[in-house]
Amino acid sequence: MRGTRRELLATFLGTAVAAGCRRRAPEASWDVDLAPDFSERAHRYLRPPASAVAGAVTEEVRCRVLVVGGGVTGLTAAWTLGRAGQGDVVVLELGDAAGGTASYGQTEASAYPYAAHYVPAPTDENGDLVALLEEMGLVEGRGPEGIEWAEEALCATPKERVFHNGVWQPGLLPRLGETAAEAEELARFEAEVARWIIYRDADGRRAFTLPLAHGSDAPEVRALDELSFAEWLDRHGFRSPRIRWYAEYGCRDDFGASLADTSAYFGLHYLCARTPGPEDESAEFLTWPEGNGRVVKHLVSRVGAARIRAKQVVLQVAPVEGGAAVVAVDGESGVTRRYRAERVIFALPSYVRRHVVPGAPAYAPTYAPWLVANVHLSRRPRYYGSEVAWDNVIYDSRSLGYVVATHQSGPRVGPTVWTWYLPLIGEAKAEREKLFALDAREASDLVVAELDRTHIGLQAALRRVELRRWGHGMVRPEPGTRFSRERAQAALPFGPIHFAHTDLSGVALIEEAVFHGVRAAREVLAALGSGA
Amino acid sequence: MSTEAGEGAAAPEGAAPEVSAEPRPSDAVSGPAVLVAVFTIGTCGLIYELLAGTLASYVLGDSVFQFSTIIGVYLFAMGVGAWLSGFVAKDVVARFIEIEVAVALVGGTSAAVLFASFARVSFFSIVLYGLVFVIGTLVGLEIPLLMRILKDQYDLKDLISRVLTVDYLGALVASLAFPIFVVPKLGLVRGAFVVGALNAVVAVWCTHLLKGALRRPGRVWFLRAEAYLTLALLIVGIAYSDTVTTWSEDALYADPVVFAKTTPYQRLVVTQGRSSYQLYINGALQLASADEHRYHEALVHPVMAVARARAGGTGARRVLVLGGGDGLAVRELLEHPGLESVTLVDLDPTMTELARSFPLFVRQNRGSLLDPRVTVVNADAFVWIGAPERATEPRYDAVVVDFPDPSSFSLGKLYTRRFYRMLKRVVSDDGAVVVQATSPMYARRAFWCVATTMEAAGFTTRAYHTAVPSFGEWGYILAAPGAFEVPSWLPDAPLKFLTPETMASLFVLSADMARVPAEVNRLNNQVLVGYHEADWARWN
CATH class of the missing domain: 3.40.50.150 (Vaccinia Virus protein VP39)
Structure with missing residues (x-):
């Protein structure tokens, strides 16, 4: 990256942040760590043709089921197998530890998420996810209003605030300075959303459900998937900048996509799926200091740490006589092993298939790159406006703002960790190149300029900025994704190889990760059962 | 939204700067110049609202409902102002200039008044919402009156599109100026005085600009005196803002302060009267020794x-x-x-x-x-x-x-x-x-x-x-x-x-x-x- 700091800020965060940034205080200093991208490990071994490596195999390992990928999807698959009594499972993970986008870090001050940080409290409709959370001890009982979740895991009030017009305002949509026309348009927008919340098709199915697979496929629902959310808003005459901001915030937050790149189906899904009725509040969130790392910890303890092998680069997955063979290199020792399993669950993003699963049907949707920063503070900076919330959104920036790791039970003063998120919503390949061209200093400048602009005395409290680049952070649900035949076919098994990943739903949500993990594990159990 | 506010509000078809309306006989008012005044009014109006919201959250601490109630009262008051404009029958130009002066005075002193009155906690809410209501009403009066002043200058559709565009543009500038300049560079009390002074300058300017349209142009000196007086008062305010702030904090406590410290957790103040002493945390009485x-x-x-x-x-x-x-x-x-x-x-x-x-x-x-x-x-x-x-x-x-x-x-x-x-x-x-x-x-x-x-x-x-x-x-x-x-x-x-x-x-x-x-x-x-x-x- 070349150019001034201001140009850098304008490119990544927008002109408002660039205009409002303060100078770096000369006496302030903090550490910057840019975590190495772990896909570099994969690239190192995948550069030569994969077949060339196969000859170097030095060790053979046998197991009944091999899970490739130790994110929430792969771990859930292994967990489901274990619960069904199938314990002969090995999980291979590329990163330094299992977790994928639900990984987490830990300091003396707090644990904190590296990316995914909450689970929307599910209803009994989503039985598999409920079972997982219940096993984690999060269900206290069931009352007339459904599941009673453990109070300490439900996101504490205040849940969100938004920085706009120089002041933090409660809620997500800034109301200070709103005009009467905007208020009217907002009411019209809410009414339109409510119409979709109460929608039922001829078979009584809702338009938007979690997991997605349970939703309606009626023609009027399918029609939503044919246009972008931007077009949908245009057609309904929603032009107020606040409403468009609010709608796009949802797309950036959940999909890493712009309004124009999000299917209207998914734009509305974000607003409707977790709200039971038009008068109801959206579902509560379950969250922990380490974010969804808490779910990972539980799954790892259940699956058994010994069954999970980290730093493994999977080079090839292929059907062979009586099962499948998987070749993987140990990223640390360089030892190449061949795994022989009756069944393989391939829980990596689908774009990897063409490199490692020769012959499998190709599926390569678009993935959004993300920059995530963990900002370590020795104390809390001051600010104008409403109290610090769990989610702190910055209106006129392209970032999503930050979540506070110590929000759930930590003290309101003293050291803390903020996790700041920047989805790059432009053309994915160009954005990825832009992201990986950033050096550590430039990347930390982005975070610091923005947080400094919205707080008083941030620089003096800043100790460390830890940065992580997610080149393929999450799949983007572009128009046509929901009812794509290609996507449906990509989820079908390829011989003894079963596929599981959120990109097979088109959205990187934990509900979908659990859905696919459980589905693939059940496919495998059925196959093993009939084969035995 | 700042970068998009103008776009969302924009309605003019073709941004041709020429006045498309045919010239009218009583061409005493310069349209484009008045639009500059509208712009300033739009900017100042929103800044007063932002100031009230920010100041309320500052003195009342982390309050839950402040924002929504202040916004609600302000919007409602603007509606009241628009309605009241229907009762202004005579000498619209003179009334407009006077309202402009009043906005400058009330808005410009608002932060100082709020700071000072916070000491009398018993009626602070009344002062806060009262002020927000008055400013909202006055701002709500301005645009309808201006439209009436300009109605002979433009066709109705051009008039509405121009005035609203310029007004929204003013709001955009406010939403940028407030966080970038007013709060960090001026502070709340001085910021209000400065914005008020800007309003007063527009009022003075309007007495020149709209002189020809006054029903009794001979009385312009009276309006001008009002505007200059307000401007002078606000300039004094700018100069003495720090004194106002200090005086307001002192007035918070009835007895002399014997100990005061802002810790990372809270502000502790101990005051001592003749027979009792008091402890305040964040301005709220915690105990009285009596x-x-x-x-x-x-x-x-x-x-x-x-x-x-x-x-x-x-x-x-x-x-x-x-x-x-x-x-x-x-x-x-x-x-x-x-x-x-x-x-x-x-x-x-x-x-x-x-x-x-x-x-x-x-x-x-x-x-x-x-x-x-x-x-x-x-x-x-x-x-x-x-x-x-x-x-x-x-x-x-x-x-x-x-x-x-x-x-x-x-x-x-x-x-x-x-x-x-x-x-x-x-x-x-x-x-x-x-x-x-x-x-x-x-x-x-x-x-x-x-x-x-x-x-x-x-x-x-x-x-x-x-x-x-x-x-x-x-x-x-x-x-x-x-x-x-x-x-x-x-x-x-x-x-x-x-x-x-x-x-x-x-x-x-x-x-x-x-x-x-x-x-x-x-x-x-x-x-x-x-x-x-x-x-x-x-x-x-």
């Missing part, structure tokens, strides 16, 4: 009596105090024979240090925190009580919970079911707990919400109250893991307030304090903060 004995005797002795009765006549030996860093509750505890240890957990080391070494405090608490039986822990009570070590330590026979009122979410957390569940784990099965629970009269729903929440955490409760003149009618919730009787036992100590008979009477609540239904205060809803704010708002 009558604190009523509050603290009523806080401590009933729970000690219940703990004694439940343990079959053995007085409490291990006692926990949460909050209460002034050491006054501990002073009362130390009157109990058989007491072996007191653990006091208070967030702010400055507060507990004050209680140990500031002569006024040491005299009042009789050096209670220096007693060898007392251990002071400076920690967040929520974190401390949930720490894993608590599970392995012996439980407490009695717990005194004395936090500030739940006026913010970070304090509201200390009144949740989750907190009381954790509390229940550190109380022995035959122990007892007392919680200061705000006023059952001024904040009746909030008071009963505390009782309801404690019951939801598995406690049996009894509510009681006492009158503390400095505060008014005050309330407590006495609780235990099982059933208990109204206490009557008192230690053999020289108490100033309690006797066995008065103690029984504390448990009698009059009809206006009787129980009302309330939701359980949970971490994820924090209903208590809303109850507390809404209840107290009726009395302020």
Whole structure:
């Protein structure tokens, strides 16, 4: 990256942040760590043709089921197998530890998420996810209003605030300075959303459900998937900048996509799926200091740490006589092993298939790159406006703002960790190149300029900025994704190889990760059962 | 939105700068120049609203409803202004200039007035919302009047599109200028004066610009004098902003300030009058030495009596105090024979240090925190009580919970079911707990919400109250893991307030304090903060 700091800020965060940034205080200093991208490990071994490596195999390992990928999807698959009594499972993970986008870090001050940080409290409709959370001890009982979740895991009030017009305002949509026309348009927008919340098709199915697979496929629902959310808003005459901001915030937050790149189906899904009725509040969130790392910890303890092998680069997955063979290199020792399993669950993003699963049907949707920063503070900076919330959104920036790791039970003063998120919503390949061209200093400048602009005395409290680049952070649900035949076919098994990943739903949500993990594990159990 | 505000509001078809309307006979007004005035008005109007919202959140602390109510009042007032404009029949231009002057004066002095009047807490809300209403009404009057002034200059469709475009553009500039320039560079009080002065300059300019359109152009000197006078006043304001700010903070307290410190946790101020001294935390009175004995005797002795009765006549030996860093509750505890240890957990080391070494405090608490039986822990009570070590330590026979009122979410957390569940784990099965629970009269729903929440955490409760003149009618919730009787036992100590008979009477609540239904205060809803704010708002 070349150019001034201001140009850098304008490119990544927008002109408002660039205009409002303060100078770096000369006496302030903090550490910057840019975590190495772990896909570099994969690239190192995948550069030569994969077949060339196969000859170097030095060790053979046998197991009944091999899970490739130790994110929430792969771990859930292994967990489901274990619960069904199938314990002969090995999980291979590329990163330094299992977790994928639900990984987490830990300091003396707090644990904190590296990316995914909450689970929307599910209803009994989503039985598999409920079972997982219940096993984690999060269900206290069931009352007339459904599941009673453990109070300490439900996101504490205040849940969100938004920085706009120089002041933090409660809620997500800034109301200070709103005009009467905007208020009217907002009411019209809410009414339109409510119409979709109460929608039922001829078979009584809702338009938007979690997991997605349970939703309606009626023609009027399918029609939503044919246009972008931007077009949908245009057609309904929603032009107020606040409403468009609010709608796009949802797309950036959940999909890493712009309004124009999000299917209207998914734009509305974000607003409707977790709200039971038009008068109801959206579902509560379950969250922990380490974010969804808490779910990972539980799954790892259940699956058994010994069954999970980290730093493994999977080079090839292929059907062979009586099962499948998987070749993987140990990223640390360089030892190449061949795994022989009756069944393989391939829980990596689908774009990897063409490199490692020769012959499998190709599926390569678009993935959004993300920059995530963990900002370590020795104390809390001051600010104008409403109290610090769990989610702190910055209106006129392209970032999503930050979540506070110590929000759930930590003290309101003293050291803390903020996790700041920047989805790059432009053309994915160009954005990825832009992201990986950033050096550590430039990347930390982005975070610091923005947080400094919205707080008083941030620089003096800043100790460390830890940065992580997610080149393929999450799949983007572009128009046509929901009812794509290609996507449906990509989820079908390829011989003894079963596929599981959120990109097979088109959205990187934990509900979908659990859905696919459980589905693939059940496919495998059925196959093993009939084969035995 | 800043970068998009103009776009969303834009309606002009073709941005041709030429005036498309045919010239009118009475061409006394320069259209484009007046549009510059509209722009300034749009900018200033929004900045006043932002100033009011920011200032309210600043002086009232972390308030939940301020923003929505201020926005609501402002929008409503703008509607009232637009409606009132229909009653302006004569000499629209003169009225417009006068309104412009009035906006400059009221808006420009608004922050100073709000700061200064905050000292008189009893009617601050009226001043705040009154000011927001007046400014909103005046701003609401401006645009309709301007449209009428310009109606001969443009066709209706051009007029509306131009005026609204320029007005929205003004709002865009305001939303950029406020965070980037006004707040960081000028501060709230001086910022308001500067914006007001800008408004006054536009008013002066308008007296020149619109002179020809006045019904009696000879009287323009009068309007001009008003505008200049306002401008002069606001310039003086700019020069003396710092003095205004200091004076306003001083006026917060009735008696001379003898100690003031902003700690990382809160602002502590001690004032001393002729016969009493007072402690304020974040501007809210915490105690007055003249009558604190009523509050603290009523806080401590009933729970000690219940703990004694439940343990079959053995007085409490291990006692926990949460909050209460002034050491006054501990002073009362130390009157109990058989007491072996007191653990006091208070967030702010400055507060507990004050209680140990500031002569006024040491005299009042009789050096209670220096007693060898007392251990002071400076920690967040929520974190401390949930720490894993608590599970392995012996439980407490009695717990005194004395936090500030739940006026913010970070304090509201200390009144949740989750907190009381954790509390229940550190109380022995035959122990007892007392919680200061705000006023059952001024904040009746909030008071009963505390009782309801404690019951939801598995406690049996009894509510009681006492009158503390400095505060008014005050309330407590006495609780235990099982059933208990109204206490009557008192230690053999020289108490100033309690006797066995008065103690029984504390448990009698009059009809206006009787129980009302309330939701359980949970971490994820924090209903208590809303109850507390809404209840107290009726009395302020």
